Amino acid sequence: MQAAGLTPHRDWIWLPAATAVAIVAAIALLVIGLSATDGESLPPVIMLAALPLPILLFVGTQTLVWNERYAFYAAILIIILQCATLRVREIEDKSIDFQILLKLACVGSMVTLALAAMARRWPLRESSEALLWFGFFVYLIVTSANSIQPALSFVETVSNIAAFLYIYSLVRFLGVRNVAGILITACFVLCLLSIAAYFLNPQLGRMSDWVNGAFIPTSRLTGVFGTANSAGAAAAIGIMLTVLFSGLTLRRPLFYVLVAPMAFCLLASNNRMSVAAMMAGLLYVYAMRGRFGIKFAIGLLAAAIGVLVMASFGDTIMSGLSRSGSADEITSGTGRTRIWAVVIELWLEQPLFGYGAGSAKFILPFHPMLFKAAAHAHNMYLSILFSGGLIGLSIFLTSLVLTLRRAWRNQAHGTIGLVIFYLLYGMTEPTIGGLVSFLSLSFYALPCLALVSRPKGTLGSAVPAVAPFRYLPYRP
Structure with missing residues (x-):
């Protein structure tokens, strides 16, 4: 039986456009309010802002009691406000501005809503895997006490x-x-x-780099994701979610409406690892959807041909794929091998507990062998190892393996495909850590999707049904 309230199949037709209009309107009102600095215009602006207060209180109350419709739309707004970066500042600048306050407010909202949900249905008792993931984050919170900036590390870990x-x-x-x-x-x-931002505000929307002695915006898209790599990875995750979980077929125009801006961001970000990891995840799901033997044989043949081609023309291919025209850019992971060597060298000095969550940004950029932009390990596994030591990495890997086992047993191949993306992408980027972003937030959705999955064909299964966006909330 379909639950009362939201029917996403119908609402999805106008949901993306309505959400975009709401965000633009909110930004416009904010700009108007901030520009009203003279004594005569400020009171009317304050009065105008107070008008929707009763509505906001009503919506907030409905969201807090987990009314499905309000919780659905509130989640979209919270994630957008939490993940969007609408200003540019230096890496070492850790001051608190309006945007940081807004993000902290979103973190507070997530904490409040999560506590309200747990008061109604305590989730961690239902799964040992969920309890282990919770233990991993608690351990990171504990390690933040030993970091260079304990208060900042604590806030970042709590956000995760x-x-x-x-x-x-x-x-x-x-x-x-x-x-x-x-x-x-x-x-x-x-x-x-x-x-x-890419077209209207290049300082914000494009990655800046040294070109002919000048630090100027390049053609790589960063957008409101903060970095080009984050933009590419987020777009790739959005495409995979649309393909694997939306239920939209290639015959639906809405599918192309959703995928088009994501595909543009993925290509304009020039993030090669995101493209490769996305293709690997989608190929896995395709291989598991029947005729596995034939597809596996074709895959082996393609891999063999690829090895032969790389053996014959490897340098030429890697030079063509590199941004600088040098094959060394690919083999060194764009300088990442030097960062990894320093991370391992430093970790060996504190192998068990690491340096504390969030410490990398205060240690690596100041190492004599590195540079200012090396604010993290550029590797998910090394990042956890550096911050949490062997204990932190062991808890993380154990949680991940148990989650994958649950997804495999329940044939949740869409979820496994997303995990494959993060496993591969994590080889070049930290993925989790710092103040929560879209990339880390969507990563946390993976264990959640796996933990609530059920064997194929039962209610709650992570395997997509035929009807797109059928509203079937989990019932224990």
């Missing part, structure tokens, strides 16, 4: 555990398909804002 618990609550109350819709819509809006 808040995101995990919030996403878990969304999956439990709204169902897998609706949570996928939330993430897809948020990614769609963030990509639209990124494209606008």
